[in-house]
Amino acid sequence: MATKRIESPLPGVIYLSPAPGEPVFKAPGDSVAVGDTLALVEVMKSYMPVEADQAGIFRGYLVETETVLEPGEPLCELEV
Amino acid sequence: MAPIRKLLIANRGEIAVRIQRAARDLGIRTVQVVSEADRDMLAARMADEVIVLGPPAASKSYLAVDRLLDALRDSGADAVHPGYGFLSENADFARAVTAMGRIFVGPDADTIERMGDKVNARQAAIAAGVPVVPGSEGRIKGLEQALSLAGEIGYPVMVKAAAGGGGRGIRVSHTAEELAAAIPTAMAEAKAGFGDPGLYLEAYIEKARHIEVQVLGDGEDVIHLHERECSLQRRRQKVWEEAPAAMLDPGLRAELCASAVRLSRAVRYRGAGTMEYLYDPGRQAFYFIEMNTRIQVEHPVTEMITGIDLVREMLLIAGGGRLRMSQEDVRCTGHAIEVRINAEDPARNFMPNPGHVETLRLPEGPGIRFDEGIYAGYRVPPFYDSLLGKLIVAGASREEALDRMAAALDGLEIGPIATTTALHRALVQDPALRAGEVSTRWLETWLEGPGVAAIKTASGT
Known part of the structure; x- marks a missing residue:
């Protein structure tokens, strides 16, 4: 097993749950399949999903919801 | 003041x-x-x-x-x-x-409030004798009333669930027989889907075109600055606008603009405003839908055909000035087209594309204007809408304006971020668009069909 850092593909505001007050997309220990949504990034008034491109076990988010991320900045960690 | x-x-x-x-x-x-x-x-x-x-x-x-x-x-x-x-x-x-x-x-707060509310604005329109989409003004009371109303309005009509929203629970009928068959089913569906069998009935507009009239008022007098057509839309966002609406016959165009003046006079409108209408080519009728009590993105096409600087007039009127021109002074010369240059990649489903603008080359020449919000070296932030600027051209005729737009788009270079320039390069060559055979649903259909290849070619990918 290796730890992989997942980055936001686009710059923007990160949301860790589908809507305010709802549970986060993934909690530590959750299994992740390819294509699972890990977060939403709000870019230019559109919401784009950040999807897993590898399967694994979710380790945790590295940022809080509504953080502004640049492409290449880490969002969360995955055991793959 | x-x-x-x-x-x-x-x-x-x-x-x-x-x-x-x-x-x-x-x-x-x-x-x-x-x-x-x-x-x-x-x-x-x-x-x-x-x-x-x-x-x-x-x-x-x-x-x-x-x-x-x-x-x-x-x-x-x-x-x-x-x-x-x-x-x-x-x-x-x-x-x-x-x-x-x-x-x-802008207008006073009461006018913004009144005209910003769709129901109030519709009532103000009806009171001013401005046509609105004909319909049941409430729930239909049964099959017989629905059939008689549909006879008055003329087919096609649509029924929709009173408790529904968006496009859900809508059925279109082209004849009385179809309507008689549709109503019991629609009621049952509305009851099952929304817990309420109530239905509205209204005219169905097969190939609606979006037409809007620019008005300018000083609180006492109001004039119109002719109309624009903004039928090319994606996800209800306008992407391409023209002035005037070339396919309207002169009589109908005069009636349309007069109706906008009537309604804005009735509310003693002050400042620049836009009355939005749907035009139904089948019924050859226009219907008021809403008013925008502000300057609009597409105002430059109106400025190009009238020679009037709308923002300047807004500032002068707000400072206490009266209208500086009468209706007779407002000319409509030639044809103008505006395209919206957005930081979106049309070859990748309009993916937002913020980032650094390294190259910026703007087309220049007679009849060409670019209203820009960027410069070379500027970094487009990801937090706001994607509009980078607008390319506007004018010509003596619509055809001349289209050709000038094609040439101007060739002279526009923004990089390396992807923009909607490629979309417009493809659109300006499209035979249906050039022939003016469009509706508010045309662009989305085109984007699923011939647009895919046309955009790929235009973006050189």
């Missing part, structure tokens, strides 16, 4: 630049408010003063009424131009500005 001497611009991007230019033209000093992400935007570079409102999120900057009112007080500006979007149609903001003894560049 005295003429404006110092103007606060409560917006960003290309419209803030546009307002800066109009203000400078009139010798008005400018105060540009910005979010922390917008300190280096073009309008901030042009302004006499810059005030930082707060963090990038619009709710903490451009929509934060208290911060804007503080900036207004601290700067000593005597007026606010709200642009479009953000607080431009917020009656409470307009009221608060006026309560501070400053000028809100």
